[in-house]
Amino acid sequence: MTDTQTLLENRPPSLATLFLQRVEATPDAEAYRYPIPPASGEGPDDWQPLTWRETADRVFAIAAGLIDLGVRPEERVALACSTRIEWILTDLGVLCAGAATTTVYPNTNAEETAFILSDSGSRVLIAEDAAQLAKAREQREELPELAHVVVIKDGDATPAEGDPEGWVLSLAELEKRGRALLDERPNVVRECMDALRSDQLATLIYTSGTTGRPKGVRLPHDTWSYMAIVIGNLDGILFPDDVQYLWLPLSHVFGKVLTAGQVYVGHTTAVDGRQDKIIENLPVVRPTYMCAVPRIFEKVYNGVAQRARAGGAAKYKIFRWAVEVARDYAKTSQDNFRRTGTASVPMGLRAKHAVADKLVYAKLREAFGGRLRAAVSGAAALAPEIGYFFAGAGINILEGYGLTETSGPGFLNPVEYRTGTVGKAFPGLEVRVAEDGEILMRGPSIMQGYHGLPELTEQVLESDGWFHTGDIGELSPDGYLTITDRKKDLIKTSGGKYVAPAEVEGQFKAVCPFVSNILVHGADRNYCTALISLDEPTIMDWAREHGLEGKSYAEVVATEEVRELIDGYVRRLNEGLQRWQTIKKFRLLPRDMDVEHGELTPSLKLKRPVVEREYKDLLEDMYAGSRED
Template sequence: MREFSVPPVVTIGDAANLTDPVWDNAELAPDTVQFVRPTPAGWTDVTCAQFRDDVVAVARGLVAAGVGPGDRVALMSKTRYEWTLLDYAIWAVGAVTVPIYETSSAEQMAWILSDSGAIGCFVETNGHAMALAGVRDDLPALREVWQIDAGDLDALRERGASVPPAEIDQRRRAVKAGDIATIIYTSGTTGRPKGCVLSHRNMHSDISNAIPMLPDLFHAGARTLLFLPLAHAFARLIQIGMVQARATMRHAPDTKNLVAELQDFKPTFVLSVPRVFEKVYNTAKQKAHADGKGKIFDKAERVAIAHSEARDTPGGPGLGLKLQHKLFDRLVYGKLRAALGGHCATAISGGAPLGARLAHFFRGVGVTVYEGYGLTETSPAAAANLQNATRIGTVGRPLPGVTIRIADDGEILIKGDIVFREYWNNPQATAEAIDTGGWFHSGDLGELDADGFLKITGRKKEIIVTAGGKNVAPAVLEDRIRVHPLVSQAVVVGDRRPFIAALVTIDEEAWPNWLAEAGHPATATVAELRDDERLRAEIQKAIDEANAAVSKAEAIKVFRILPRDFTEATGEMTPSLKVKRNVVQQTYADEISGIYGH
């Protein structure tokens, strides 16, 4: 199968925009609880009417501050109620939200603010404000900075008291489907993040076609605890989906207390990345073995997987398997569901591959994990396993309104209203990503089966996607490491792994000088000294310098010094002296496995 298309369920009209559901909800269901937010007195409900009024109050403040249609306003904060509030307030005045990960370095922050030409920026903490102050001289377009934790939102509301509420309604109605809603900066192979321009139509089309396909997630009374960063397009899609479906959402900025929050809020579904599901599974398994119940858990695990696999066969699970499953549901599975709050029967996973075994395990214990696929450039969801169309081991069929084609070289091409407009200020990158036929070239490799289910088989481009779903451009780190005089080459690894690591080779010309300075014999080899504390300390300086350019999630946690340098003769280098990443990973597969403990 080379191409599969699903007709749209919903088509977004030219006059529609992402704020419409906020106003519709306030009129049609004013008392429905839209959010649960923290206050000094504890958790409190925010109804649809209250949310609309809060959006209007902040939007009036933005107008008073001179924010106009098309202006870019950056937002750097953890996932919290204020993130969502500000996003909708920015949209309500016709402006454009520019998310910045709250873990971003000052250098990354400066690039995004500078490239987007942001005139305002919301930051969360004093640390953010200080980092921004350090680069503000390089940002002539930036007029306003507001700090959430410093009470600046209250001041902004007061500032807007003189702006008539009717002006917000007028501005909001002037926003069209084709107008820019957000510019999301995504890592590029050249290092500098590219600004992905998404319109109101892009995002509205994506979620409006997904909601009817996922009634077990988006329905009246549905609840979700959102703990992924809202700077991530995936979490953002769920945010607008919960507003549109008039369901209830609570933000969880601190994942350290995630289990307690899940048990307190009792969500009906969660959105996550594979790493969280891996942790739930690993923690449960380790605890069972530590408590002397390892054999029971291992048997329960095998039964859960077998039961899920049997559901995909014509006859379904046999009587014996059903009875075993029922027994283990009482002994084991119920406790696992309780860890997610006890009411969570479904979950969505994206950002990195989940793996068929884990997907079968969770479905077997009573939590169906729908795996999906997409990129920031596709708003982001392009394909997903759905309630009545799931094939474990795939990322599902294209969502309604989306066509997926497999190119002759195996690359996944995508077309539909979800495909982004352009990369901001980067026509060359845009032309490389979207061809003249309107197909977006994903850079990922895949296969479509006869029923239109998509399987991801690899990636053309070198972007690393960690098990936590973080996109990491290796070039940023590698280029900085190679600046160190003792380093010859560096290869960053971590695709589908829990953290980023690096393989480093030593420059043969610089080696004799270092040996002399360190007091080692001139005949000593790198292979003999690669675990030497002084050598590792020297390379650590290069790693630290590289890590300064990226966020904590992208930083190198572990490095290995390789016993010899890469050469063309040994196959790791091209004639033009470019590193062959795939060859290095094959040659040093044992080293990489050692880094990750297996």
């Protein structure tokens, strides 16, 4: 078998070539499946399959349609759409046409959408529905370069008074134009694909950012070819008969990179970005692997804990016991494997684990569809205690690490994973840790730079190719990376002590089953405080059981009963912290932090400056009367 290094050294210039090779190798294999809701609106979705041959037919029609619209190599085609099959088809179509995809989150407001379209110089916008079309139409006078809007949803491509002729068309019409061009010039798409260069712009991903305007990250074709081959050759991770459940936002690099790995391996991907359907879809799709952000695993953990609590004291006691058994089992097996190469556990612990498996873990695995071999967690840190629980329960969560600027993951845990780390560097990627602890990376997955922002590019990308990630971490002697915190997020108290807020926040999520989001504050203060929002379904269930039925969420979290409940978990957290890390005071927020209010990024990362600005009065109140050293 050809080794990964040889494959990387001989990789094609573009993912488009790998896509063509996949279609030729397994034309009749299932590539994708996607849901079609029932016409009545009631009942289960009908999941439709799509073979690689059928995929290529639509992709080439879209590519030819874009060429017919006048789109030329490296010109930008923006894609404002949720995760659905058409996102993947149109992105591959843009790729094969030699153009470059500009990603736009569908929940981005009209003003910021216009900024991205203008800053990228996008010639065409592929819009999911009438709502996305309306954003472009509202800002059309500010977008002279935007020549066309292609609308995916049937019936929403309706021209309005004032629209230039031909400005709006449907995806079906685009594909019809493409097929007509292919009839005239059968090789028109292949010619574009053959002309692709490895350094040619393929994707412009705008980082949602935790501060300021989003920046366009320039990723050439070579990055996706590299990522596809690396991911596809990771030992024991992906197999041709796998079924992936893909719900992550494809406008985010984490979601998009999964499409590259799948093209190379050729397995089936079930595509449905409706987050409210995840729990319903898992037993239907029965994935063998899936990727998610930590918040999803936290919600599953909290939901299981709450159901156990609702079952009465005895059931909750069994659950708590099973949680500790799972963590002990995972820690012991991982420690033993690291020391001896064998994941052995003592007989007594093995016996406890077998009992807990029948009572708790088996039901949890069934909730994931019963076939989940591994799950990959990324985009933010997963609390180690939650990771150990899932590991002990037989759901292997492989943490990875990367950024938009590195085309997604540069690190991923191998099958012999270590909870609490993000694994080892991908082949072909160089890594070093600077004197201040910052992680630096160099290799074929690193961006070309920020679009139109040479000064910002120079701040993070050295002339010899080393990229400054802005993250603090440590490398073990055998290459496992542990992320400590964002360099800019480290808190220095007025007493001169450093605190990593993400570490404290992660530990709190592991001990408190009611938390949704938490922000630890304390820079230049003489102690740390926290703003905490609770998971609404979980705390409302608790409220009904404790005489608070009929109250709204805001009213429930304002009660003394709930404050005392959470205070107990804060005290438990503090028991395991250094004195200067402890949370001296906290406030419960009247609503959860969310993307809509700008407090979370679309990948559910906390925007600290936004939250601190929004709740400045609450923060100041927690320091009122204290002496700031």
